[in-house]
Amino acid sequence: MTNIIEARGLVYIYPNGTSALNNLSLAIKKGQRIALLGANGAGKSTLLLHLNGILRPKKGSIVFQGQAVDYRHRSLLALRKNVGIVFQEPDNQLFTANVLHDITFGPLNLGLTREMALAKSRKAMRETETVSLENKPTHFLSFGQKKRVAIAGVLAMEPQVIIFDEPTAGLDPKMALKIMDLLHQLSEQGKTLIISTHDVDLAYSWADYVYFIKEGSIAGEGTPQELFLRQDLLTACDLYCPWIIEIYRAMINTGLANQNQQVPANKNELLKLINESPVRFNTQRIKAIHNCLG
Amino acid sequence: MLLIDHYAYNNKLVSVHPGEKCLFFALTISLCLSITSVVASLAVIGLMAGAIVLLAGVPWRFYLKLMLLPGAFLIVGVITLMLTLTREQQGLIWFTGLGPYALGFTSHSLDAGVNLFLRSLGSVSCLYFLSLTTPMSEIVSVLRKLRVPALVVELTTFIYRFIFVLLEVAGKVYVAQSCRLGYKNLSTGFNSLGRLVVSMFLNSYVNSQNVYNALVARCYTGNLPGVEDNRSFSRRNVLLILAVDGLLATGSLYAGGIL
Ligand SMILES: Nc1ncnc2c1ncn2[C@@H]1O[C@H](COP(=O)(O)OP(=O)(O)O)[C@@H](O)[C@H]1O
Ligand SMILES: [Mg+2]
Numbered sequence: 164m165t166n167i168i169e170a171r172g173l174v175y176i177y178p179n180g181t182s183a184l185n186n187l188s189l190a191i192k193k194g195q196r197i198a199l200l201g202a203n204g205a206g207k208s209t210l211l212l213h214l215n216g217i218l219r220p221k222k223g224s225i226v227f228q229g230q231a232v233d234y235r236h237r238s239l240l241a242l243r244k245n246v247g248i249v250f251q252e253p254d255n256q257l258f259t260a261n262v263l264h265d266i267t268f269g270p271l272n273l274g275l276t277r278e279m280a281l282a283k284s285r286k287a288m289r290e291t292e293t294v295s296l297e298n299k300p301t302h303f304l305s306f307g308q309k310k311r312v313a314i315a316g317v318l319a320m321e322p323q324v325i326i327f328d329e330p331t332a333g334l335d336p337k338m339a340l341k342i343m344d345l346l347h348q349l350s351e352q353g354k355t356l357i358i359s360t361h362d363v364d365l366a367y368s369w370a371d372y373v374y375f376i377k378e379g380s381i382a383g384e385g386t387p388q389e390l391f392l393r394q395d396l397l398t399a400c401d402l403y404c405p406w407i408i409e410i411y412r413a414m415i416n417t418g419l420a421n422q423n424q425q426v427p428a429n430k431n432e433l434l435k436l437i438n439e440s441p442v443r444f445n446t447q448r449i450k451a452i453h454n455c456l457g
Numbered sequence: 458m459l460l461i462d463h464y465a466y467n468n469k470l471v472s473v474h475p476g477e478k479c480l481f482f483a484l485t486i487s488l489c490l491s492i493t494s495v496v497a498s499l500a501v502i503g504l505m506a507g508a509i510v511l512l513a514g515v516p517w518r519f520y521l522k523l524m525l526l527p528g529a530f531l532i533v534g535v536i537t538l539m540l541t542l543t544r545e546q547q548g549l550i551w552f553t554g555l556g557p558y559a560l561g562f563t564s565h566s567l568d569a570g571v572n573l574f575l576r577s578l579g580s581v582s583c584l585y586f587l588s589l590t591t592p593m594s595e596i597v598s599v600l601r602k603l604r605v606p607a608l609v610v611e612l613t614t615f616i617y618r619f620i621f622v623l624l625e626v627a628g629k630v631y632v633a634q635s636c637r638l639g640y641k642n643l644s645t646g647f648n649s650l651g652r653l654v655v656s657m658f659l660n661s662y663v664n665s666q667n668v669y670n671a672l673v674a675r676c677y678t679g680n681l682p683g684v685e686d687n688r689s690f691s692r693r694n695v696l697l698i699l700a701v702d703g704l705l706a707t708g709s710l711y712a713g714g715i716l
Binding site: 255299320 | 614676
């Protein structure tokens with residue numbers, strides 16, 4: 164499979180002298196579900212702004228479908244048409260009081276006719292369940308509703324790659340789950356998705372490839388099942404261990420599972436592992452697990 | 458502010474074409490400003506009150522409160538305009554002596570004052586009609602159709618949106634300050650208010666960059682395309698508006714003795 168978007172040796176320094184990206188490279192394949200993980204201030208948002216051509220690296224380049232972005236008007240528009248970004252703060256993204264006006268903004272900028280733009284917007288509104296919000300002013304919407312309108316505004320442009328900067332930050336668990344469901348749907352439609360997060364559990368069970376970012380460069384990359392097993396790396400990047408891995412470790416330590424078995428990729432696989440475990444639970448084992456988990 | 462905005466989106470006239478409401482507003486306010494007669498002004502005030510309370514369904518108590526706001530300012534302003542200070546007392550219909558001077562009204566100044574007061578109140582009620590029945594984004598779309606320069610249209614769009622963002626942030630900062638007793642007395646109050654203003658400035662500065670980034674990310678190239686709704690004018694409503702305003706014009710010209 165070919166890389167849809169690549170970052171090669173990005174270096175970025177903010178005008179105030181903060182060095183935010185430090186020779187950072189990554190290559191993302193079409194249709195992947197990517198999670199970028201890192202502590203606050205690691206440089207995730209800065210990286211994402213580069214992938215959509217908003218920030219221009221001091222050194223290095225962004226390559227989209229094999230072509231380096233040259234930052235001229237034309238090539239920027241082409242990049243932004245294909246790489247959509249949903250910002251962390253919906254209030255920064257919604258620029259008008261009218262929901263429909265905001266959602267049709269992108270498609271109209273692409274030069275679509277009014278009818279086409281409306282059709283795509285309505286489709287995006289159905290996918291994000293914002294149809295009923297059409298006639299409400301944005302300042303009377305809840306945070307979750309604003310977030311969904313912001314997502315609809317990006318989906319309506321039908322980009323191939325969609326970036327979500329901290330998609331679940333500030334949402335209640337139910338709304339967060341809904342957004343993750345939407346991400347699954349989008350992935351099934353063949354979109355390439357990139358999210359930034361510091362929620363290890365979310366990244367672990369959602370992503371098929373993860374990058375750990377530390378101080379503006381990649382500290383590690385791989386499938387979640389291999390990368391999250393490296394405790395030293397997690398500690399270095401100020402990340403916690405996902406609970407699925409913790410349980411899996413405890414099961415190995417207590418003899419409920421053995422090292423040769425595949426690392427469970429999500430909750431269901433973990434439950435399966437428990438059910439198929441040759442050893443039955445008894446009070447002693449449960450005590451042992453308790454001790455293991457501290 | 459917020460409540461006016463609430464009614465703009467939730468009133469019985471919200472589905473009426475914004476162009477019709479703007480037409481009604483424009484015709485009536487020009488009548489009110491051009492015809493100097495008490496009858497015309499009273500008729501406009503009555504007409505708008507009827508349209509706002511009966512047709513749009515805005516609670517009359519709320520509308521009364523809204524009218525009292527400019528009403529109070531107008532009374533104070535108009536009274537100072539009406540008063541004359543002279544040495545001669547003839548011609549004054551009411552006065553108090555101030556040493557060698559007399560402070561009072563002439564019948565002419567009284568007339569002019571009452572006229573001005575009612576005319577202003579009439580115009581204000583026209584403005585209230587528009588802002589209580591028509592969401593800002595629809596007014597903006599009418600402006601765009603009228604070929605108002607794009608800069609004005611876009612500024613209006615952004616300003617209207619970010620008034621509410623700023624209000625929300627200011628509200629949060631204010632609550633956070635109050636929780637730590639920032640407003641417990643006058644001096645801490647002034648201090649906190651100063652900090653609030655400064656933090657709003659900094660916030661706006663940082664946010665403006667973020668907003669611009671978000672616009673650019675969706676291929677913003679310097680103009681905001683609008684999706685105009687293609688609701689068509691209802692001929693019945695337009696005729697009704699023309700009839701009502703025509704009646705108003707002839708009636709008040711007649712009552713004013715001009716016809
Ligand atoms: N507009 C800005 N001006 C100056 N420094 C910034 C700006 N935005 C972010 N930074 C700095 O760049 C670094 C990376 O920030 P960011 O990319 O936002 O991290 P993350 O999204 O991973 O939390 C941080 O040290 C942050 O303080
Ligand atoms: Mg960030």
